[in-house]
Amino acid sequence: MNDDNLRETREALADATTRFAKSEIAPHATAWDEAGEFPRALYRRAGELGFLGIGYPEDLGGTPAPLALKLPLWVALARHGTSGGVLASLFSHNIGLPPVIAHGSPQLQREVVPPVLRGEQISALAITEPGGGSDVAQLRTSARREGDHYIVDGEKTFITSGMRADWLTVAVRTDPASRGAGGISMLLVPGDAPGIRRTRLAKMGWHSSDTAQLHFDGVRVPARNLLGSEGSGFRIIMGNFNGERFGLAAAALGYAQACLDEALDWARQRKTFGAALLEHQVLRHKLVDMQMRISSTEAWLEAVAAQGDALHAQGRDNAPEWVAQVCLLKNHATQTMQFCADAAVQILGGMGYMRGTVSERIYREVKVMMIGGGAEEIMKELAARQLGW
Numbered sequence: 132m133n134d135d136n137l138r139e140t141r142e143a144l145a146d147a148t149t150r151f152a153k154s155e156i157a158p159h160a161t162a163w164d165e166a167g168e169f170p171r172a173l174y175r176r177a178g179e180l181g182f183l184g185i186g187y188p189e190d191l192g193g194t195p196a197p198l199a200l201k202l203p204l205w206v207a208l209a210r211h212g213t214s215g216g217v218l219a220s221l222f223s224h225n226i227g228l229p230p231v232i233a234h235g236s237p238q239l240q241r242e243v244v245p246p247v248l249r250g251e252q253i254s255a256l257a258i259t260e261p262g263g264g265s266d267v268a269q270l271r272t273s274a275r276r277e278g279d280h281y282i283v284d285g286e287k288t289f290i291t292s293g294m295r296a297d298w299l300t301v302a303v304r305t306d307p308a309s310r311g312a313g314g315i316s317m318l319l320v321p322g323d324a325p326g327i328r329r330t331r332l333a334k335m336g337w338h339s340s341d342t343a344q345l346h347f348d349g350v351r352v353p354a355r356n357l358l359g360s361e362g363s364g365f366r367i368i369m370g371n372f373n374g375e376r377f378g379l380a381a382a383a384l385g386y387a388q389a390c391l392d393e394a395l396d397w398a399r400q401r402k403t404f405g406a407a408l409l410e411h412q413v414l415r416h417k418l419v420d421m422q423m424r425i426s427s428t429e430a431w432l433e434a435v436a437a438q439g440d441a442l443h444a445q446g447r448d449n450a451p452e453w454v455a456q457v458c459l460l461k462n463h464a465t466q467t468m469q470f471c472a473d474a475a476v477q478i479l480g481g482m483g484y485m486r487g488t489v490s491e492r493i494y495r496e497v498k499v500m501m502i503g504g505g506a507e508e509i510m511k512e513l514a515a516r517q518l519g520w
């Protein structure tokens with residue numbers, strides 16, 4: 132794709148995404164948050180319109196796309212959909228499916244991927260355990276081989292789409308004698324397998340996303356559902372994190388923009404002491420500070436997308452210099468979101484504290500962006516290591 136084609140495709144995709152987000156997500160975001168869920172039909176709608184398949188192979192029902200195309204999609208969905216809860220669950224396949232695409236057998240891919248991209252089934256990723264999330268190498272959920280099955284026992288927690296998922300991409304320990312990263316594998320567990328128990332978790336934000344604790348009690352999984360080889364799980368998990376972190380950074384930009392959109396609108400209309408808020412210099416500067424952070428995040432995202440696409444073309448996915456940039460960018464983007472959500476609530480005054488405003492919802496969604504997919508401190512450690520410090 133040449134530069135002109137890429138620009139045109141980006142604009143068309145951003146327009147289509149914006150229309151979908153404005154008409155089919157934003158008007159319902161508050162009600163779905165209050166209800167604690169969104170209709171399952173939204174998956175089918177997003178599938179029909181092709182949004183679920185962006186970035187996936189054509190022969191599995193997707194539309195291949197470089198990061199430069201995924202970026203405007205994620206930003207527009209976040210900015211105009213204004214609901215982290217909806218997006219987290221609607222797109223949980225973006226963390227659940229990549230290990231299946233990269234390491235599942237062709238037969239498994241044909242069985243699992245197309246129905247998920249059509250929105251008929253839901254995919255989730257289950258790594259975090261009650262004993263810890265950051266220190267992935269210490270996970271304890273076990274998968275013991277018995278003939279042509281694995282028997283899975285253990286617990287996962289904070290799992291997005293955990294209540295509804297039809298497919299769970301689960302990190303397990305296949306070598307019971309191992310400690311640390313060595314004995315970890317990835318297994319695709321069918322959601323209807325006997326022995327899985329799901330418990331819904333209550334949260335600060337993302338109310339419309341179903342987050343669950345999962346209990347595996349002697350769950351039998353066909354051995355052909357192993358993704359990659361036994362013991363290769365840690366590497367798969369780390370590779371998968373990079374795409375998730377880039378996506379979180381892009382979404383954080385969209386949410387920051389949504390806060391600025393609402394705050395600017397309010398500052399133009401709301402009058403105090405005989406003038407619109409926007410005419411008071413202190414508030415105008417607050418809006419400028421938001422825009423400054425948004426602009427730097429936007430430029431950095433574009434640069435990291437271009438770098439990632441160039442490395443992919445050279446067969447150097449997940450090169451250390453790119454991984455370091457993604458870690459730094461995730462922190463910068465989520466700090467931008469935090470700053471903008473805080474400033475927007477302040478500019479809206481009492482209204483910013485009321486349920487139903489975009490800024491109030493996004494304010495409650497900040498912390499999960501700074502913790503999920505690798506917490507801020509972990510991003511700093513990983514960036515330092517990749518930079519050779």
Ligand SMILES: Cc1cc2nc3c(=O)[nH]c(=O)nc-3n(C[C@H](O)[C@H](O)[C@H](O)COP(=O)(O)OP(=O)(O)OC[C@H]3O[C@@H](n4cnc5c(N)ncnc54)[C@H](O)[C@@H]3O)c2cc1C
Pocket residue numbers: 255256257258259262263264265266288289290291292334337342499502503504505506507508509
């Ligand atoms: C709403 C929500 C949805 C989620 N969805 C999923 C999902 O779909 N799948 C999934 O597998 N997980 C999911 N997670 C889990 C998420 O990835 C973890 O919460 C995250 O990785 C942090 O793990 P933890 O909560 O166990 O914190 P811990 O690992 O216990 O860490 C606690 C705090 O200590 C800090 N910390 C830890 N170690 C160090 C250190 N060495 N130096 C300095 N600071 C340190 C951390 O940064 C963190 O701030 C979700 C979480 C939330 C809140």
